[in-house]
Amino acid sequence: MSEWMDWANELFPFNQSIRRDLHQHPELGFQETRTAALIARQLEELGLEVVTGIAETGVVGTLKGGRPGPTILARFDMDALPIQEETGADYASVSPGVMHACGHDGHVAIGLTTARMLASRKEQLAGQVRFVFQPAEEGQGGAFQMVEQGAAEGCDFALALHLWNDRPAGWVGLREGPVMAGADVFKVRIRGVGGHGAVPHQTVDPIVAGAQMITALQTIVSRNISALKTGVISVGAFHAGEALNVIPAAAEFGGTLRFFEPGVQARMGERIRSVCQGTAQAMGCEVEVEIEEWTQAVVNDATVTGRLEMVFRKEFPELHVDADCQTMASEDASAFLERVPGVYFFVGSANKERGLTYSHHHPRFDFDEQALTYGAGLMAAGIWELSHKKS
Ligand SMILES: [Zn+2]
Ligand SMILES: [Zn+2]
Structure with a gap:
């Protein structure tokens, strides 16, 4: 010893x-x-x-x-x-x-x-x-x-x-x-139009929009980041609604990004914004994306x-x-x-x-x-x- x-x-x-x-x-x-x-x-x-x-x-x-x-x-x-x-x-x-x-x-x-x-x-x-x-x-x-x-x-x-x-x-x-890794956190706030669960055509459903955004975020690392680089996007929270027969007016989700290089960090952030904004537009919702830098x-x-x-x-x-x-x-x-x-x-x-x-x-x-x-x-x-x- x-x-x-x-x-x-x-x-x-x-x-x-x-x-x-x-x-x-x-x-x-x-x-x-x-x-x-x-x-x-x-x-x-x-x-x-x-x-x-x-x-x-x-x-x-x-x-x-x-x-x-x-x-x-x-x-x-x-x-x-x-x-x-x-x-x-x-x-x-x-x-x-x-x-x-x-x-x-x-x-x-x-x-x-x-x-x-x-x-x-x-x-x-x-x-x-x-x-x-x-x-x-x-x-x-x-x-x-x-x-x-x-x-x-x-x-x-x-x-x-x-x-x-x-x-x-x-x-x-x-x-x-x-x-x-370096880490950022992000929050996405979606605003739709709430209403009765029986008549979704009279609403703009923020839950469906949020679900599509979260699914689409899974493609960022696999489709937008080089396979020779490393990144992670994980959604850790998704909140919307209370009652089972009501479509809520808003939904919110958020998560964390991990990366080793500032270039990967910037690309993932950019793609999160455009995927969420594009999906919101297609679904008729409004969206706000906030990304906060945590550590390099x-x-x-x-x-x-x-x-x-x-x-x-x-x-x-x-x-x-x-x-x-x-x-x-x-x-x-x-x-x-x-x-x-x-x-x-x-x-x-x-x-x-x-x-x-x-x-x-x-x-x-x-x-x-x-x-x-x-x-x-x-x-x-x-x-x-x-x-x-x-x-
Ligand atoms: Zn520790
Ligand atoms: Zn710890």
């Missing part, structure tokens, strides 16, 4: 206790006040310079090394989700309807453990490490606010990670280039990825390093990686034997806490590598 892993192992009780404490007390995006206070207290104890209240509840701690060198940004998200927990764990959420179902409790614990590991060696550390604890990753764009408020300024490299229940604990995934793809820098892959393979022979990992899920960490060359990597966290295989955002989501040790070891070794050698 490598020195990094030994060290992370020693700190496992600390790592686990932070994770379980946060798991019991989850907080939604921009409301992470208890979480932020805990983080600030821990970082201050280690002697870091701490700034709170960035992007409302964000915390930034700076660890200065004993020698000159680059500034490394290490980012950890800290928000929970509006989900009622059903794990039955001893450390289950005590807040009704709020749950750490994505593993961000583990990310904060890994971040604080990494800070401990590096703070105890700060005399040998070159440059400085900026620990960025970000609020509101789950669709509220906390990263964009942190970046606007200067959290990424002056950084030479950036690292971020996600615990990943799609893969077992012991697996690590990274890849150069796009590793997570998370793109890993090739050189930094190469350096990290090398360190991971060398220092963690017990882990399986997968250098071709990619997902259509999205992340606002793109806001940091767009500005600072860096790497976003995945830390496998499932355990089949123990039934810890539920997907992220499931009410029974939980992970193998061994992944906390792997996460801290990998993050600390990654930061050390970027601090100490020239690219």
Whole structure:
């Protein structure tokens, strides 16, 4: 076992206790006040310079090394989700309807453990490490606010990670280039003319129009995007009507787009608008299409990825390093990686034997806490590598 892993192992009780404490007390995006206070207290104890209240509840701690060198940004998200927990764990959420179902409790614990590991060696550390604890990753764009408020300024490299229940604990995934997709959300509002279900010829039926639009949207990826590129369009909501014998006056649906390239994003958006407008015209309805940009793809820098892959393979022979990992899920960490060359990597966290295989955002989501040790070891070794050698 490598020195990094030994060290992370020693700190496992600390790592686990932070994770379980946060798991019991989850907080939604921009409301992470208890979480932020805990983080600030821990970082201050280690002697870091701490700034709170960035992007409302964000915390930034700076660890200065004993020698000159680059500034490394290490980012950890800290928000929970509006989900009622059903794990039955001893450390289950005590807040009704709020749950750490994505593993961000583990990310904060890994971040604080990494800070401990590096703070105890700060005399040998070159440059400085900026620990960025970000609020509101789950669709509220906390990263964009942190970046606007200067959290990424002056950084030479950036690292971020996600615990990943799609893969077992012991697996690590990274890849150069796009590793997570960009995402937009769209809403379509259709106005027709309501009336009695018995006399549809006296109405303009927005449900039939909406159904045709949703069917037609399925052709965009297959007919308008090159087969060599990747895109996803999924409709996640369709609302219309109340009574079974009434044709309503309006219908509304919406969904998400996923893409790795801005060109694909633009083409899908353009086609959604024209398919919906054309169908509405043919069906005699009025339509409004709204597309909102969420995040760009998370793109890993090739050189930094190469350096990290090398360190991971060398220092963690017990882990399986997968250098071709990619997902259509999205992340606002793109806001940091767009500005600072860096790497976003995945830390496998499932355990089949123990039934810890539920997907992220499931009410029974939980992970193998061994992944906390792997996460801290990998993050600390990654930061050390970027601090100490020239690219
Ligand atoms: Zn999530
Ligand atoms: Zn997440």
